[in-house]
Amino acid sequence: xxxxxNIFLLLAGFLLFYFIPIEIFEFRNPLYEALAMLHIYAxxxxxFSLIPAFLIAGAIHQFxxxxxxxxxxxxxxxxxxxxxxxxxxxxxxxVCSCTVLPLFSGIxxxxxxxxxxxxxxxxxxAINVLAIILTARVLGWQLGLARAAGAVIFSVVIGLxxxxxxLSEEKERHANGEFQLGSREGDLNLRSGFQNILxxxxxxxxxxFANWARPQTGDESLWAIIFxxxxxxxxxxVLLFIFIVVYWFKKQELxxxxxxxxxxxxxxxxxxxxxxxxxxxLLGRPNEExxxxxxxISYLVGGNSLSANFFASFLSAFMYFATITEVPxxxxxxxxxxxxxxxxxxxxxxxALSLPSMLVIRSVIGTKKTVAYVILVxxxxxxxxxxxxxxxx
Numbered sequence: 001x002x003x004x005x006n007i008f009l010l011l012a013g014f015l016l017f018y019f020i021p022i023e024i025f026e027f028r029n030p031l032y033e034a035l036a037m038l039h040i041y042a043x044x045x046x047x048f049s050l051i052p053a054f055l056i057a058g059a060i061h062q063f064x065x066x067x068x069x070x071x072x073x074x075x076x077x078x079x080x081x082x083x084x085x086x087x088x089x090x091x092x093x094x095v096c097s098c099t100v101l102p103l104f105s106g107i108x109x110x111x112x113x114x115x116x117x118x119x120x121x122x123x124x125x126a127i128n129v130l131a132i133i134l135t136a137r138v139l140g141w142q143l144g145l146a147r148a149a150g151a152v153i154f155s156v157v158i159g160l161x162x163x164x165x166x167l168s169e170e171k172e173r174h175a176n177g178e179f180q181l182g183s184r185e186g187d188l189n190l191r192s193g194f195q196n197i198l199x200x201x202x203x204x205x206x207x208x209f210a211n212w213a214r215p216q217t218g219d220e221s222l223w224a225i226i227f228x229x230x231x232x233x234x235x236x237x238v239l240l241f242i243f244i245v246v247y248w249f250k251k252q253e254l255x256x257x258x259x260x261x262x263x264x265x266x267x268x269x270x271x272x273x274x275x276x277x278x279x280x281x282l283l284g285r286p287n288e289e290x291x292x293x294x295x296x297i298s299y300l301v302g303g304n305s306l307s308a309n310f311f312a313s314f315l316s317a318f319m320y321f322a323t324i325t326e327v328p329x330x331x332x333x334x335x336x337x338x339x340x341x342x343x344x345x346x347x348x349x350x351x352a353l354s355l356p357s358m359l360v361i362r363s364v365i366g367t368k369k370t371v372a373y374v375i376l377v378x379x380x381x382x383x384x385x386x387x388x389x390x391x392x393x
Contacts (some may be wrong), residue, residue, distance in 0.1 A: 277357025341389020
């Protein structure tokens with residue numbers, strides 16, 4: 001009965017946010033901005049971003065061979081290998097700070113060490129190849145290069161620091177035998193390695209291409225060409241996914257998979273919707289007003305002072321940026337007087353964090369680790385902005 005009630009409440013909430021006729025409201029105030037943020041998120045991110053992410057997270061938790069996770073991302077894995085795999089696997093997804101959460105939760109609960117899991121969590125939204133290229137084209141190659149280098153370094157450094165800060169807790173977490181090599185056989189071992197790879201590629205491929213953003217430039221670049229054929233590519237992966245599910249899976253496996261995916265949805269969706277509501281209430285949508293006036297933000301991040309870099313890092317950490325939307329937002333802020341240092345600080349802190357993502361991360365790793373992660377991101381983004389701003393000047 002409780003499960004049916006949870007399903008009903010989540011579905012009703014999603015449909016409400018999806019179909020709410022936001023355009024008929026004539027008032028423009030922070031409450032409107034909060035509802036508009038929920039409306040936009042439900043329409044643009046739930047179906048093609050979060051649902052595939054929940055399916056992938058459920059598959060990781062239910063089927064992925066635990067030995068593979070421990071071998072490449074475990075606490076005792078060679079650090080170079082673990083952080084390389086974590087940063088690369090996170091970077092190829094092209095997801096926002098919220099969509100990466102189910103995947104982070106999945107690999108962490110499967111036995112990944114805290115450090116590599118955090119590196120994956122940061123790299124997913126931060127090391128976004130399309131966003132970095134767009135940054136270089138719209139805001140200048142210097143800022144694009146600084147963003148790329150900073151994001152790669154951040155994912156490794158923050159992961160390593162989190163590992164060492166909570167080393168004793170990590171040792172205790174892995175000492176009970178649950179995350180030892182050979183402790184559990186993955187259900188996907190019933191299929192060949194090639195089948196396993198295709199299984200995950202089909203879901204990841206659909207999520208990547210279905211969410212491929214329109215380039216802001218009108219040239220015939222590779223990114224623009226891919227955008228023209230995004231739905232053809234996404235549909236191809238859907239057909240591959242359907243074939244795999246029909247011919248390579250048993251009914252009981254599909255039931256277990258659905259239950260795992262639903263478990264992630266119950267844990268994450270309510271917190272996401274709550275966080276998005278308050279993000280819209282406080283900060284509003286891009287170019288719109290929340291409780292905190294945009295002119296106040298522009299005033300705080302002008303120049304390249306320590307306070308400007310800190311405020312850019314701190315405020316952007318609580319804002320929600322959909323994939324690559326930070327670029328046009330930042331373009332407007334720079335036009336309003338934002339310094340180059342604070343601009344980089346925003347690019348390194350904003351896309352990787354948001355108020356919704358903080359609420360979910362806390363439910364996975366706890367309050368203490370979440371606070372440490374947020375503080376590390378804000379501090380490192382502030383320092384990077386200061387260094388870059390001084391260099392540019």
